Amino acid sequence: MIIFSRKKWIFDPDEEPSEILRAVEDFLSVRVDSHYERLFANRSAAEFVYSSNLMEKTLPSGASAHDTFACLESVYGKSQDTEEPTVLWTCDGGRTREEMRAQMIQHCMALSLASAWGRDKEHKLTAESVCYLHKTLMLGAVDESGVPLKAGEIRTCGAFTVGHVYPEASMAGLEQAVDRYHLSSERNDHFLVSAAVLFYEVIQVHPFQDGNGRLCRLLLHYALERVGFPFAVPLSSGCSKAMLSAQSKDTGALEPAKLLADLVCLILKSCHSRIVNFRANIARTPRFTSCLAETL
Numbered sequence: 624m625i626i627f628s629r630k631k632w633i634f635d636p637d638e639e640p641s642e643i644l645r646a647v648e649d650f651l652s653v654r655v656d657s658h659y660e661r662l663f664a665n666r667s668a669a670e671f672v673y674s675s676n677l678m679e680k681t682l683p684s685g686a687s688a689h690d691t692f693a694c695l696e697s698v699y700g701k702s703q704d705t706e707e708p709t710v711l712w713t714c715d716g717g718r719t720r721e722e723m724r725a726q727m728i729q730h731c732m733a734l735s736l737a738s739a740w741g742r743d744k745e746h747k748l749t750a751e752s753v754c755y756l757h758k759t760l761m762l763g764a765v766d767e768s769g770v771p772l773k774a775g776e777i778r779t780c781g782a783f784t785v786g787h788v789y790p791e792a793s794m795a796g797l798e799q800a801v802d803r804y805h806l807s808s809e810r811n812d813h814f815l816v817s818a819a820v821l822f823y824e825v826i827q828v829h830p831f832q833d834g835n836g837r838l839c840r841l842l843l844h845y846a847l848e849r850v851g852f853p854f855a856v857p858l859s860s861g862c863s864k865a866m867l868s869a870q871s872k873d874t875g876a877l878e879p880a881k882l883l884a885d886l887v888c889l890i891l892k893s894c895h896s897r898i899v900n901f902r903a904n905i906a907r908t909p910r911f912t913s914c915l916a917e918t919l
Contacts, residue, residue, distance in 0.1 A: 625813055625891075628884040633892065640888065643895045644815075650898050651851050659908070663901050664853050668738075669695035671855035672730045675840050678857070681716035683723050694724055699731040714764040714772050714833040725763055730837065733760035734855060737841045741848020748804065748845065750797040753825065756841060761834045778832040789829040800824035804846070815894075818846035819886040843890065854901065856893040 627640040634640060654660070673691050676682050682691060712722035736759055740746045758775025765771050777797065782789040790796070804821035812820070826839045844855045 625815065625887060626884050628888045630885060633885065633888045640891070644891060647891060647894050647898065654851070654853070659905060660853055660901070663904060664855075665699060666696075667854040667856075667897060668699050668731070668734055671840075671844070671857050672699070672727060672734060674857035675837050676716075676726070676730070679716075679836055681714075681726070681837075683716060683718050683720070686720075686723060690720075691723070691727075694720075694727050695731065698724070698728050699735070711763050711765050711769075711771075714761060714766060729760055729762050729764075733838075733841055734844065737845040738848055738855075741845045748801055748821075748842075750794055750801050753797060753801065753830070753838070753842070757831050757834060757838050760838055760841065761831075764833065766833070772833055774834075775831075777830050780832060782829045782832075782835075789827070792828060792830045796828045797825070797830045800828045800830075808849075813887075814846070814850040815887050815890050816883070818843055818890055819883045821846050822890075823883055823886060847890075847894070852894060854894075854897045856890070856897050858889050858893055 625644065628634075629640075669692055672695055673682075673688065676691075710721050710725040712726040716726075733756055736756060740748070740752070746752075754775045754777070761772050761774035764774060777794055778792045782792070801821075801824075803824045804817060807817040807820040822839045822843045825842055826835060829835050831838065840857060843858070847856065
């Protein structure tokens with residue numbers, strides 16, 4: 624069961640959440656793998672990385688959407704050298720096009736990894752694999768002083784965002800966060816709820832020195848891939864409002880469907896928007912008209 628949030632910054636007055644949910648569930652129940660779906664998934668991946676970095680303000684000053692997309696499309700889905708990048712980049716954003724490319728390569732590699740894990744039915748997420756995903760994401764990053772970021776290592780420093788100080792981080796805390804996700808899945812919570820639990824629990828632990836927001840959006844994609852949702856979906860900036868709302872509540876006895884209503888609805892709306900965009904693209908492409916009939 625999902626308890627919908629009807630806050631104005633999530634749903635428009637004429638939107639019915641239950642209908643949007645039904646549309647997403649119907650898409651998953653009838654979707655078939657196709658050439659155009661894979662093409663759209665790759666383009667969605669590029670938009671995901673762009674949006675994630677745009678929200679984190681980690682794009683270099685003056686970087687246009689066109690330039691960033693061109694960079695992303697040139698690196699996503701292509702094998703890259705997994706050794707330490709030759710160009711280092713600041714974790715708060717590449718300052719040059721070369722730094723931006725290095726940063727985007729790592730983000731694309733991490734997204735590809737999360738996708739592969741999500742499609743592998745034998746994969747089981749662990750705290751160690753989350754650390755590995757973070758290492759892939761932030762490899763080559765340095766802080767504003769030029770000191771290499773300890774990518775994939777639990778932070779030993781404090782962490783805070785506006786209005787909220789996070790607790791001390793530990794591997795045990797990250798393990799508990801991942802375990803809560805598995806518990807949600809095992810008790811057959813709706814897949815949107817389980818995805819929200821994973822995002823929320825890990826962001827509350829804030830396990831790493833930097834890159835936690837980008838990491839948690841990758842984990843959200845992983846959770847959605849587990850149930851067959853093929854497109855990466857960046858959350859809107861409304862996610863910050865959902866987190867601030869949730870931070871004011873007691874999380875001792877977590878009830879995801881109630882506590883995370885805002886976040887669940889943001890994920891739902893993001894998934895639905897991606898499906899609408901996908902079908903609109905097919906409809907505008909005559910050679911894929913038959914594919915549209917199969918997915919409706």
